[in-house]
């Protein structure tokens with residue numbers, strides 16, 4: 001039967017479906033609506049499902065550019081006792097379907113294995129990036145896979161994906177440019193150090209500028225337990241021409257009781273105003289480091305009675 005196959009990963013025959021299955025494919029975990037094979041055995045109850053395209057993935061990758069010295073084998077489940085595995089490219093955990101090197105315990109999920117480096121003249125396809133502390137592999141961004149950036153957690157929109165096999169990170173262009181340490185005017189006392197992975201051990205796991213829960217890249221001062229996420233680290237106070245020192249760049253708003261710092265950002269700023277919930281255009285971000293609020297200047301100037309409905313007491 002042409003619409004039935006045997007697949008090495010499953011003990012029952014699989015049948016090609018011509019209706020849309022809402023659950024994600026067990027190989028790629030993407031919900032892409034393309035033809036799927038389903039197991040129709042009673043025991044499996046249709047819970048085993050893989051894309052037709054994923055069923056045709058090669059079982060061996062003899063020379064993947066991320067791991068050129070050994071061949072990678074596609075395994076249907078985790079080779080480790082824990083039953084889980086972490087992709088060496090994106091750092092994400094999964095349970096099944098990994099391209100695995102048993103010599104190095106190196107794993108690539110199928111999405112990351114599909115990334116192809118663009119620097120073919122370099123045998124290791126690596127570049128030493130100007131800022132990121134490790135070599136980055138520059139890859140074409142696949143339009144059908146929405147890779148989230150490990151730094152800012154936003155989908156990677158540019159034409160390039162930067163892979164760090166030291167950090168197990170996929171980065172967009174902006175986040176690939178973060179150095180391992182920055183000086184930031186929100187915390188002028190000490191330099192802030194880049195923490196690549198989510199700092200579960202931090203006492204305060206919120207950004208000290210916007211108050212949002214930290215995820216992805218965090219800039220941290222361990223002495224003061226002060227942290228900024230990438231969005232707020234990209235905010236630069238706009239220099240008041242009359243300002244002679246740091247304190248004077250803080251402008252008192254008409255009705256807000258704390259100093260508000262007018263800021264500009266160079267990166268696309270995807271947060272919204274804590275008062276009106278609308279997005280910022282790049283020039284109008286005001287920040288209160290006491291309240292951890294980001295506001296439009298116009299919203300900060302609202303009369304106090306109106307403002308109170310936005311502000312928890």
Ligand SMILES: [Zn+2]
Pocket residue numbers: 025026027028029030050051054
């Ligand atoms: Zn799939």
Ligand SMILES: [Zn+2]
Pocket residue numbers: 087088089090091092108109111112
């Ligand atoms: Zn991955």
Ligand SMILES: [Zn+2]
Pocket residue numbers: 067069070101102103104105106
């Ligand atoms: Zn290896």
Ligand SMILES: [Zn+2]
Pocket residue numbers: 149150151152153154171172174175
């Ligand atoms: Zn990013």
Ligand SMILES: [Zn+2]
Pocket residue numbers: 132133134164165166167168169
């Ligand atoms: Zn790195």
Ligand SMILES: [Zn+2]
Pocket residue numbers: 207208209210211212228229231232233
């Ligand atoms: Zn923030």
Ligand SMILES: [Zn+2]
Pocket residue numbers: 187189190221222223224225226
């Ligand atoms: Zn500090």
Ligand SMILES: [Zn+2]
Pocket residue numbers: 256257258288290291
């Ligand atoms: Zn305030």
